[in-house]
Amino acid sequence: MLFYTPEFLAFSILLLGMLGIFHKSEPRKLILLITSYIFYMWWNPAFILLIIFSTVVDFLIGGRMSDETNKAKRRLLLIASISSNIGMLIFFKYAGLFGDSLLGIMRMMGYEPSWVSLNIILPVGISFYTFQTMSYTIDIYRKEIKATRSRIDFALFVAFFPQLVAGPIVRAAVFLPQLDRGIKISCDQTTFFLIMRGLAKKVLIADNLAIFIDPVFSSPGNWPSVIIWMATIAFAIQIYCDFSGYSDIAIGIARILGFTLPRNFNHPYSARNPSDFWQRWHISLSSWLRDYLYISLGGNRGSAFATYRNLMLTMLIGGLWHGASWNFVLWGLLHGSLLVIHRLYTRMRKKANPEWRAGNDWGTYLISLALMQYFVLLTWIPFRLTGFDAMQVTMRKFVVFDFNFDLTSIGLGNIAFFSTLSLMLIFTVFTIISRRTGHIENYLGQLSTQSAAGVCFVSGIVFYYFWPLSQAPFIYFQF
Amino acid sequence: MPDNDKTKQVQALLRPAQLLILIAAILAGILVAQFLTPTVFRASPSDLDRNGYLLDVLASPNHHPEYVVLGNSIAMQGIDTRLLSKDIPGHPLGYNLSSTGQGLTEANMFFTALPDSVETVIHLFYVNQLQGVLVIDEQKLNAMQMFGYRMDQDLKNELIRIYGFNTDELLNQSSAQKAFKSRWALRQASDTLIRDLVRTDRDFDSLRTELYFPSPKSPRLSGKKLRKSYVDTFSKMNKPEFLIYYQGTEHLDSFIKQVKASGRNYIMVVAPLNPAGNEFIPADKLLKATEAITKITQKNDVLLINAIQLLDEKDFFDALHPSVDGAGILTRYIAEQINANAKRYDLKIGNGGEQ
Numbered sequence: 001m002l003f004y005t006p007e008f009l010a011f012s013i014l015l016l017g018m019l020g021i022f023h024k025s026e027p028r029k030l031i032l033l034i035t036s037y038i039f040y041m042w043w044n045p046a047f048i049l050l051i052i053f054s055t056v057v058d059f060l061i062g063g064r065m066s067d068e069t070n071k072a073k074r075r076l077l078l079i080a081s082i083s084s085n086i087g088m089l090i091f092f093k094y095a096g097l098f099g100d101s102l103l104g105i106m107r108m109m110g111y112e113p114s115w116v117s118l119n120i121i122l123p124v125g126i127s128f129y130t131f132q133t134m135s136y137t138i139d140i141y142r143k144e145i146k147a148t149r150s151r152i153d154f155a156l157f158v159a160f161f162p163q164l165v166a167g168p169i170v171r172a173a174v175f176l177p178q179l180d181r182g183i184k185i186s187c188d189q190t191t192f193f194l195i196m197r198g199l200a201k202k203v204l205i206a207d208n209l210a211i212f213i214d215p216v217f218s219s220p221g222n223w224p225s226v227i228i229w230m231a232t233i234a235f236a237i238q239i240y241c242d243f244s245g246y247s248d249i250a251i252g253i254a255r256i257l258g259f260t261l262p263r264n265f266n267h268p269y270s271a272r273n274p275s276d277f278w279q280r281w282h283i284s285l286s287s288w289l290r291d292y293l294y295i296s297l298g299g300n301r302g303s304a305f306a307t308y309r310n311l312m313l314t315m316l317i318g319g320l321w322h323g324a325s326w327n328f329v330l331w332g333l334l335h336g337s338l339l340v341i342h343r344l345y346t347r348m349r350k351k352a353n354p355e356w357r358a359g360n361d362w363g364t365y366l367i368s369l370a371l372m373q374y375f376v377l378l379t380w381i382p383f384r385l386t387g388f389d390a391m392q393v394t395m396r397k398f399v400v401f402d403f404n405f406d407l408t409s410i411g412l413g414n415i416a417f418f419s420t421l422s423l424m425l426i427f428t429v430f431t432i433i434s435r436r437t438g439h440i441e442n443y444l445g446q447l448s449t450q451s452a453a454g455v456c457f458v459s460g461i462v463f464y465y466f467w468p469l470s471q472a473p474f475i476y477f478q479f
Numbered sequence: 480m481p482d483n484d485k486t487k488q489v490q491a492l493l494r495p496a497q498l499l500i501l502i503a504a505i506l507a508g509i510l511v512a513q514f515l516t517p518t519v520f521r522a523s524p525s526d527l528d529r530n531g532y533l534l535d536v537l538a539s540p541n542h543h544p545e546y547v548v549l550g551n552s553i554a555m556q557g558i559d560t561r562l563l564s565k566d567i568p569g570h571p572l573g574y575n576l577s578s579t580g581q582g583l584t585e586a587n588m589f590f591t592a593l594p595d596s597v598e599t600v601i602h603l604f605y606v607n608q609l610q611g612v613l614v615i616d617e618q619k620l621n622a623m624q625m626f627g628y629r630m631d632q633d634l635k636n637e638l639i640r641i642y643g644f645n646t647d648e649l650l651n652q653s654s655a656q657k658a659f660k661s662r663w664a665l666r667q668a669s670d671t672l673i674r675d676l677v678r679t680d681r682d683f684d685s686l687r688t689e690l691y692f693p694s695p696k697s698p699r700l701s702g703k704k705l706r707k708s709y710v711d712t713f714s715k716m717n718k719p720e721f722l723i724y725y726q727g728t729e730h731l732d733s734f735i736k737q738v739k740a741s742g743r744n745y746i747m748v749v750a751p752l753n754p755a756g757n758e759f760i761p762a763d764k765l766l767k768a769t770e771a772i773t774k775i776t777q778k779n780d781v782l783l784i785n786a787i788q789l790l791d792e793k794d795f796f797d798a799l800h801p802s803v804d805g806a807g808i809l810t811r812y813i814a815e816q817i818n819a820n821a822k823r824y825d826l827k828i829g830n831g832g833e834q
Contacts, residue, residue: 186492192501208666418673419666449497453504460508465519465665 001042003249004199011039012253016185019257025182029152032183032257036161040125043165047123050088051159057084058133059154065140066147074141081137085130092123094324101326125165127321131288133158136172138292145173153179160259162250166243168264168284175259184258189452190445191255196459197441198248205427206242207468209234212420217385220394224404227417228397232377234420235384237427240268243282267435269376272358272368274338277376289318308343312336322383327391330382338375516658520625523668524675527619528687529578530585531626534592536574536690538627543596545571546828549586550603552579553750557801557809558603559692566814567829573601574690583608583730584615584638588623590738591634599744599828601813602734606749606768606787609727614642617649621661624654637737641729694806699796712798713759723771731772735779744826745781747772748813751790751805753798782824784816 001007015035022028041048061081068074106112136157139145148154157175216223216231223231247264254261264284271277278286297310312333319332349356358368381398385391434440444455493501512519521531536542548558554577564570576589590600623630630650639646652660675683686693700708738745749772752765769787776783789812794805801809817828 187498188492189497189501192493192498416666416670419669422669449500453500456501456504457508457511460505460510461512462508463505464509464512465662467662469660469663 001039003246003253004203007042011035019183019185026152028183029156029179032161033152033156033159036156036159036164039161040159040164043124047126050092050123050126051129054085054088054130054133055155055158057081058137058158059148059151062137062140062147062154063149065137078137078141082134085134089126089130092126094320122324128167128169129158129164131169131285131321132171135169135288135292139172145176148172148176150179160254162253162257162259163261166246166250167282168247168250168262169288170261170284174262178259181258185256186258187256188445189447190441191252193441193444193452193455194255194439195249195252196456197439198245198250198252200459200463201241201245201248203468204463204466205423206238206245208423208466209238209241209420211416211468213238213384217390217394220385220390220397223397224406225397225400225402226405228394229401230417230420230424232380232384232394232398234424236269236377236380237424239380239383240265241427267431269373269431270369270435271376272365272372274335274342274372274375277372278335278339285318285321289314289321293317304347308340311339311343315339325386327382327386327388331379334375334379334382338379512662513655513658516662516664517625520622520658520661520664523664524671525622525664525667526579526671527622527626529693530619530622532688533576533578533589534623534626534628537576537589537592537594542574543572543594544574545596546573546599546601547589547593547597548573548575548577548601548603549581549589550577550748550750551581551605551608552577553605553800554581554603555579555686556694556796557751557806558601558748558813559694559806559810561691562807562810563814566811567817569829571599571828575693576690577603577693579686580616580619582615583727583734585619585623587634587638587730587734587737588628588630590734591631592628597743599746599826600738601746601748603748603750604731604772606752606765606772609723609731609768609771614638614646614649617660618663620649621657624657625661625664637733638730641733642726692806694803699802705797708798709753709755709759713756723768728771728775732775732779735775735781739779739781744824744828745779746784746813746817746824746826746828747776747781748784749787751786751788751794751801751809753790753792753795754788755792755795755798780824782816782820782826784813786812 001011015031018031018035019028022031037048037051040051058081061077065074065077068077136145136154140147148157153176156179157170157172160170160175163170213231213234216227217235220228220231244265251261251263262284264282266280266283268277268281271280294310294314297313298306299310300307302310313336315336316329316332319328319330319335322328322331358364378395378398381394382391385394430440437443444452447455546560548554548560550558554575558575558577560573560575564573578585581589586602593600635647635650638650699705735745735747749769752760765787769785773783773785786809790801790805790808794801794808796802796805817826820826821829
């Protein structure tokens with residue numbers, strides 16, 4: 001069930017109607033839990049069993065761990081929790097990849113195995129909710145939180161529908177205390193426009209850009225460098241608008257239900273260096289990887305080499321988190337390398353001059369921004385293209401520019417070239433304005449009802465004309 | 480450059496009535512847009528504008544062509560009706576009503592909109608059209624609707640009979656549904672407008688409004704570009720699934736019968752193919768296609784002008800489209816064939832063969 005479908009509208013009306021009948025906290029939580037399960041089951045009813053399994057296991061382990069004082073037993077319980085979650089993730093997400101890779105290696109060595117490729121359906125959102133439940137048991141193990149005694153609260157923490165299938169990944173320490181306050185339904189104008197903004201990012205920008213991107217990347221060899229560059233930039237915007245649009249809608253819906261979800265993006269394309277980028281892109285995942293993986297591996301507490309190794313491992317696993325495909329491993333590897341190179345560079349500069357800091361003047365800002373975003377764009381290529389040949393051709397055309405600007409021979413009629421260019425320009429202008437003056441929904445939230453209605457009227461017209469004829473599901477659903 | 484969020488968070492809650500007003504305003508915007516779509520569609524430039532222009536011409540009392548040419552972009556660039564009329568006795572007035580990607584259904588729709596003055600339909604048929612299993616591209620169908628065309632029930636029934644499957648669902652959509660699906664007009668308009676400004680090598684006005692020889696008179700491609708054009712075009716045609724489908728032959732047969740039943744003459748011209756394509760498309764496939772076409776024209780006793788091997792490679796400006804010189808050769812050949820066969824087929828065009 002996608003947020004912008006008529007089914008979701010009916011679902012929301014039904015949910016709000018039912019929540020309106022009950023005013024006490026417990027029945028409201030139960031209704032929210034049941035509707036969250038229904039929301040999830042809309043894709044594949046059988047997979048609800050996985051969520052229930054993960055919920056039961058981590059609730060029991062968390063409770064037991066909280067009561068347990070013996071360190072060894074606590075460690076055993078933690079291992080049990082992590083193993084069950086990672087085991088589930090490996091089976092459903094990575095068994096196919098590893099099976100196929102093993103099959104390929106064996107065939108290369110001249111063996112013909114008797115088994116065939118595994119064809120396992122990926123349960124939607126599995127990467128998000130397994131990471132969420134794991135953070136709960138790890139936090140209890142680290143004694144940062146106490147286990148909840150409410151089954152419903154915990155089940156709702158795992159299955160809360162606005163962020164269940166594509167995040168943001170919420171920590172128990174953030175979510176569970178909010179449940180204690182109860183579920184209060186309310187909507188302010190800012191939240192209303194936040195949801196509208198998310199919807200606009202998804203359907204007006206991301207889905208419209210896909211019309212240009214898909215044909216270019218389906219045959220990258222046919223296009224000159226200028227089109228490859230444009231498609232890569234367009235993809236960077238598409239994936240940002242698609243994912244952050246989903247996050248905006250999820251945060252907005254959660255706010256209506258009385259919950260505050262963490263911000264997931266903060267102008268990632270204004271990042272000046274790799275670590276800056278990861279503090280701005282998919283913040284809930286990068287902070288999860290930092291807190292539960294990088295720090296667990298030792299973080300930067302050991303030698304310089306150990307720090308670089310930890311960074312590389314974290315980013316490799318972060319890449320693999322996105323999908324069971326070697327191109328995501330490459331994506332993680334490239335980002336890991338960027339982080340290591342940046343650290344090496346900073347270390348070298350500080351060694352020469354301990355007072356050194358990156359300049360904050362416009363010239364330095366623009367150079368570092370351009371350099372960082374060049375590499376960000378380059379890394380989006382393996383993220384988008386799974387086929388090795390297509391990836392290699394695209395990267396070559398991206399890096400070695402062919403200076404072919406002949407617009408007459410590149411089939412502009414087939415790829416909606418100019419409207420895509422206009423969309424990218426509109427996105428850039430909005431980004432610069434919102435970066436300098438604040439998010440648009442905050443302004444719109446202050447308008448009078450008449451003015452807000454005027455904005456809604458115009459939005460209705462814009463949505464009508466620019467809602468693509470066919471929509472694609474949110475990209476991050478596949479992860 | 481730190482983030483600078485200068486706006487204050489407004490926490491004033493929306494009352495239910497306020498929320499309803501905002502939602503109603505969005506819906507009102509959508510409804511107004513839906514209502515305006517046919518007007519917006521007509522006002523927005525697109526590559527389908529030619530269809531709108533041709534429908535306007537056919538509905539106008541000021542135009543009385545005696546014959547028309549139907550077909551796709553090969554006909555647009557391959558047949559000059561001024562030249563054709565000059566070479567035919569009596570010099571009848573002929574309009575070239577071909578348009579980009581005009582398939583059988585589109586040609587059939589234009590046929591049902593023809594004024595009574597039209598006595599002859601010259602149909603340039605591209606062999607690849609026999610591969611069509613879909614009645615029409617939905618966007619084109621919607622565009623015809625937006626330009627004012629209304630398909631009569633007889634044609635609908637005939638198309639449903641031939642194409643089956645979901646054709647009735649497609650053809651019987653309400654005006655509101657068709658308008659809704661035509662809402663891409665604005666996006667298309669921005670692409671079209673800027674492209675027309677940038678592509679000074681093409682005469683887009685001529686493509687939209689020229690009634691005799693809509694060729695944009697493009698310069699001949701050469702070298703790598705020409706080779707790319709060959710590979711792109713012929714490789715697509717030479718897919719293993721190059722098959723002659725029932726829908727293609729049945730619709731062609733039906734179309735010829737419709738033209739004859741209206742008391743008009745039908746003349747089939749098999750579109751010339753670039754000999755460069757021989758390298759890509761096995762001759763037996765083309766032979767099979769021309770045999771199928773011949774069979775249909777013989778069955779209906781209509782004139783078939785087979786121009787498939789008429790032109791040399793130099794007479795094309797790209798893989799498919801004849802150059803201006805190629806168009807001259809093709810047009811004269813059609814005139815010769817019409818003149819030579821006028822009596823045999825009882826053609827009304829050009830005084831029935833009388834000088």
